[in-house]
Amino acid sequence: MSVGLDRLPGSWSNSTMTSITTSILAAVRRLWSYFAPRQARVEPLQVVADLCLRSRRELVVENATARHHLGVLRRTSGRQTSGANR
Numbered sequence: 681m682s683v684g685l686d687r688l689p690g691s692w693s694n695s696t697m698t699s700i701t702t703s704i705l706a707a708v709r710r711l712w713s714y715f716a717p718r719q720a721r722v723e724p725l726q727v728v729a730d731l732c733l734r735s736r737r738e739l740v741v742e743n744a745t746a747r748h749h750l751g752v753l754r755r756t757s758g759r760q761t762s763g764a765n766r
Contacts (some may be wrong), residue, residue, distance in 0.1 A: 731739070
């Protein structure tokens with residue numbers, strides 16, 4: 681018995697490839713919107729209030745902490761190095 685490779689089984693057999701792709705993309709978008717983390721909007725007024733109400737020392741400490749975290753992240757990122765660069 682020969683199976684036609686140009687046909688899909690069941691209810692998909694009458695659908696075009698475009699409609700199948702559209703259906704799959706719609707399902708993926710619904711799943712992504714359900715599981716994706718929500719991004720909180722930051723209002724410009726909140727940023728201005730945050731910067732104005734905090735002391736310079738607090739801002740410098742936060743900046744130093746962020747720089748330290750970036751340095752650690754760069755060291756542990758798992759970059760591949762070749763033998764010639766060592």
